[in-house]
Amino acid sequence: MGVWLAGKPLADRIKADVAKKAAEYKDRTGRTPGLAAVLVGDNKASQVYVRTKEKTSQQLGFASRILKLPADIDARALEERIRELNRDEDIDGILVQLPLPGHLDPWAAVAAIDPRKDVDGIHPVTLGRLVQNQDAFKTCTPQGVLELLKDFGVALEGKNVAVIGRSLIVGKPLAVMLTNENATVTVCHSKTRDLPGVVSRADIVVAAMGRPAFVTPDFVKEGAVVVDVGINSVTDARLAGELFGDDPARRKDLADKGYTLVGDVHPAVVAKAAALTPVPGGVGPLTVAALMKNTLEAFRRLKGLD
Amino acid sequence: MGVWLAGKPLADRIKADVAKKAAEYKDRTGRTPGLAAVLVGDNKASQVYVRTKEKTSQQLGFASRILKLPADIDARALEERIRELNRDEDIDGILVQLPLPGHLDPWAAVAAIDPRKDVDGIHPVTLGRLVQNQDAFKTCTPQGVLELLKDFGVALEGKNVAVIGRSLIVGKPLAVMLTNENATVTVCHSKTRDLPGVVSRADIVVAAMGRPAFVTPDFVKEGAVVVDVGINSVTDARLAGELFGDDPARRKDLADKGYTLVGDVHPAVVAKAAALTPVPGGVGPLTVAALMKNTLEAFRRLKGLD
Numbered sequence: 001m002g003v004w005l006a007g008k009p010l011a012d013r014i015k016a017d018v019a020k021k022a023a024e025y026k027d028r029t030g031r032t033p034g035l036a037a038v039l040v041g042d043n044k045a046s047q048v049y050v051r052t053k054e055k056t057s058q059q060l061g062f063a064s065r066i067l068k069l070p071a072d073i074d075a076r077a078l079e080e081r082i083r084e085l086n087r088d089e090d091i092d093g094i095l096v097q098l099p100l101p102g103h104l105d106p107w108a109a110v111a112a113i114d115p116r117k118d119v120d121g122i123h124p125v126t127l128g129r130l131v132q133n134q135d136a137f138k139t140c141t142p143q144g145v146l147e148l149l150k151d152f153g154v155a156l157e158g159k160n161v162a163v164i165g166r167s168l169i170v171g172k173p174l175a176v177m178l179t180n181e182n183a184t185v186t187v188c189h190s191k192t193r194d195l196p197g198v199v200s201r202a203d204i205v206v207a208a209m210g211r212p213a214f215v216t217p218d219f220v221k222e223g224a225v226v227v228d229v230g231i232n233s234v235t236d237a238r239l240a241g242e243l244f245g246d247d248p249a250r251r252k253d254l255a256d257k258g259y260t261l262v263g264d265v266h267p268a269v270v271a272k273a274a275a276l277t278p279v280p281g282g283v284g285p286l287t288v289a290a291l292m293k294n295t296l297e298a299f300r301r302l303k304g305l306d
Numbered sequence: 307m308g309v310w311l312a313g314k315p316l317a318d319r320i321k322a323d324v325a326k327k328a329a330e331y332k333d334r335t336g337r338t339p340g341l342a343a344v345l346v347g348d349n350k351a352s353q354v355y356v357r358t359k360e361k362t363s364q365q366l367g368f369a370s371r372i373l374k375l376p377a378d379i380d381a382r383a384l385e386e387r388i389r390e391l392n393r394d395e396d397i398d399g400i401l402v403q404l405p406l407p408g409h410l411d412p413w414a415a416v417a418a419i420d421p422r423k424d425v426d427g428i429h430p431v432t433l434g435r436l437v438q439n440q441d442a443f444k445t446c447t448p449q450g451v452l453e454l455l456k457d458f459g460v461a462l463e464g465k466n467v468a469v470i471g472r473s474l475i476v477g478k479p480l481a482v483m484l485t486n487e488n489a490t491v492t493v494c495h496s497k498t499r500d501l502p503g504v505v506s507r508a509d510i511v512v513a514a515m516g517r518p519a520f521v522t523p524d525f526v527k528e529g530a531v532v533v534d535v536g537i538n539s540v541t542d543a544r545l546a547g548e549l550f551g552d553d554p555a556r557r558k559d560l561a562d563k564g565y566t567l568v569g570d571v572h573p574a575v576v577a578k579a580a581a582l583t584p585v586p587g588g589v590g591p592l593t594v595a596a597l598m599k600n601t602l603e604a605f606r607r608l609k610g611l612d
Binding site: 107123124125126127128129131132133134157158160166168172173175176181182183184185186187188189190192193198 | 413414429430431432433434435437438439440463464466472474479481482485488489490491492494495496497498499504
């Protein structure tokens with residue numbers, strides 16, 4: 001029986017450290033880090049994510065700004081607003097909350113961010129510098145995954161790691177960062193043949209493909225460490241019962257909100273793994289903590305502090 | 307018994323196509339693509355590579371320029387010379403021949419190239435755009451590997467590919483490009499445990515770690531396609547005999563030049579593989595062809611041609 005590897009305690013330690021440093025900088029310079037979130041349209045999930053980031057940055061003593069833009073904004077106007085934030089000396093970090101409405105190219109918008117303010121770590125220059133193993137903002141969710149593994153005492157060098165999913169904000173940068181850490185990384189995806197066979201040879205599994213409870217115990221080697229990046233809603237009480245038994249917290253979720261969250265990994269995997277991250281409360285809090293850490297770092301560099 | 311998969315015939319076809327298009331553009335516009343190579347110091351191998359690129363670009367009707375700089379040039383002066391080439395309208399492609407002398411940071415030099423002229427495909431913006439699966443110059447050697455595999459009729463989707471080596475000009479961008487092609491890619495390196503075990507599960511093996519004849523038949527699955535990117539010198543006649551038997555061309559190499567070339571794959575692998583690229587004459591010619599293709603493309607875009 002493995003352990004549930006929660007991310008929240010580590011995220012709280014990271015945030016406390018960021019808040020302490022921000023306070024020290026404020027004492028010395030009178031300035032605080034500024035984070036701007038660009039929110040286009042009214043995607044409900046995006047609103048929740050942006051609000052969480054705003055709340056956290058305020059808790060840490062940052063200045064926080066949400067730039068709400070209409071769903072029908074055109075690409076040129078969006079990029080002009082981003083460039084205004086690039087020029088704004090009160091803003092050290094800029095994030096464009098994804099997804100954008102379908103008529104906008106998300107990567108053109110991200111590319112408009114000054115790379116020195118790319119605290120999400122997804123600008124092409126940032127990704128290219130990660131490939132080159134040069135100093136760069138580490139993409140938030142992969143950074144959270146790496147910090148969680150290190151904090152749990154998992155040595156990455158020489159380990160076989162299966163990354164399931166090749167998204168631009170998780171799978172691909174994570175694969176690069178794990179390779180830089182001397183792990184042997186296999187990137188799996190929807191076209192991978194014999195996925196259970198490939199994944200079951202891995203010492204560490206990171207699931208990030210967005211398919212609820214898809215990774216079942218037969219995928220996983222006995223004693224593997226499994227990190228679940230997926231966040232999916234389950235609305236069906238029968239399915240929730242199959243996944244979580246009669247867990248009262250899950251029953252309450254369903255009763256109160258009409259859904260409960262499940263990752264890409266079936267909770268039964270914890271019995272076979274050495275450790276499995278829970279959903280919610282696993283990688284999620286670490287993603288936000290990484291954003292705050294990157295914003296502090298952007299502030300430190302832009303203001304020439306040490 | 308597999309086949310020897312030579313790159314030269316395909317490279318010749320690619321170059322002929324590039325030359326034809328360059329001639330058409332010249333007829334229409336009076337202009338020719340211009341390629342500048344920056345050569346710092348007097349590394350013998352670098353001189354040979356740069357001369358090959360110059361000769362090929364001239365054969366294809368390009369304007370070619372070699373900028374020879376002293377070995378003790380400082381980083382600022384080097385970057386200033388690169389920026390002059392960025393501004394030069396006669397130059398469409400710029401390459402900095404690596405390695406640079408030890409006191410210079412190669413990635414700072416490469417980052418000084420205008421990404422629109424990055425025909426080697428190793429600028430951080432280019433690599434980042436490859437990670438994002440956006441339109442970008444494809445890094446030359448990986449591009450050559452992919453074109454060779456496609457030309458040989460190897461479908462990449464769903465194939466297990468082992469890339470041995472994680473260099474910035476071969477292994478890492480190749481892994482990204484193969485993942486974009488829907489292959490399941492494992493990047494192996496010096497810290498990988500049980501390398502033969504990992505590699506022997508691959509349908510396609512790309513060896514690019516710079517260890518002469520390191521990949522022996524026990525590494526390779528029966529019927530795998532093996533691409534050998536390594537180029538190593540063998541000066542020892544006994545070792546050459548062990549690798550190549552009494553091949554008269556190899557004996558002549560040793561007698562005339564004092565060395566013969568071997569890749570990272572033992573030639574005996576051809577007996578077990580479906581195909582193996584020879585060294586020399588495998589991937590090498592395709593790397594140069596890719597550089598020419600990228601330079602034509604840079605010219606086409608910078609001059610606004612279609």
